[in-house]
Amino acid sequence: MEIIDRYIYEVGNRLPRKSRRDVQVELHTLLHETLEERARQAGRPADAELTGQILREFGAPQEVADRYAPRARYVIGPRWYPTYILIAKIIAIVLPSVLAAFLIVALVFSKGPLAPLSVGKVARMFWTFISSGLLNLAILTLVFAIVERTQLQPDKEEVEAWDPDMLPPLDDPDRISPGLMVFGMYAILAIAVLLNLYPQWLVAGIRLQGDQAVWGLSLLLPAFAIHMPFINAFLALDFFLKFTVLRHERWRSETRWAEFGLGLFGAAIIYLIIIGPEVFRFDWIVKTLLKGVLLIVLIDSGARLYRMLKRRRFEAIAPSEAPASRE
């Protein structure tokens, strides 16, 4: 019964990774035994109708998962904690690597041993990276706390109107990786904080002053501020889109179209930056790179549009259309 496998997959998807496999195996045996027993008692075949009836009795995947792992009020609960730690570790590796790279470049440019690079300057550099590390950790924690908080309160109407017909297929191309989606939300917030509060951290190069390498050759010129309202709007919409997709736990037709529209909006922003006034240090180099990015975004949007128009995708029944009960 493929529908049982789909059901078990959806339940497992909502459980902490540690206990997922174990519960899925147990649930598999339990559902099949219940089905066989019920069919024997009723003297009827164990068909799709009876399976649907049993699954409705078991309840929506979220309800079943909640029985196995009741959701207490955590800042970051068991479902998300391993992903949180994984991303935090990645940040902890990437940031010091960037610091080391900057230090090496600074030493190379500073003609001679450490002497021109004063202790004070190195200390300031370390402080910048430590504070950026703490800031990233705060952003990451905030994103996970938002996700945890909102998933604590699943849509009651959706859970009540749940029906086995709403189960997506196992090879559902619209299934998402929740971890990647949360990582995307973190990246958006980190970029927003960087561009709005710390644009000076976007360093285009190291300025040489005599024998010393001086930090702070900012990539963005003050004129870049004219693009910020559009960029902020784009980031806010992208954050909201990822959040919505995460709530649905899969892509839906409307979110696919929203993603396509957002891609075009992003392309329009890049185009405006390219044709606009000088806003970057080494403006022509950056804008040449942006032309390449624009081309990639447009090709990607075209491919998305083609896939959306050609592919027949599974569409779950909206809760309002689902039968309340088939008893």
Added chain:
Amino acid sequence: MVQASQRDTVLSNLGLEFRRGALVLAVLSQLGDEQYGYSLKKALADHGLEIDEGTLYPLLRRLETQGLLRSRWRVEEGRPRRYYRASPMGEQVQRELASDWQSLARVMKRVLE
């Protein structure tokens, strides 16, 4: 109408609360011998205690986490089944709970008369 629905909700919640503690004792009392979830459900039903799978299985896991049960997987009829049985601590807890239950039942009988 609203009041009746509110009363039903309160009654249902109180009933669930009442039943929850009793289920732990009932389950422990049946797991002196090894049983898997479905056979345990049937054993309880034979005694007149119906319990749905969605309640029983998570309860078994919780009791195992608390050290009151032990479990192991066995493949039977081509299916992996998880067999549970009370741990020594579970057996001791079951005896003490059963004694508490009986004295509570006696007290409640007097209270309700």
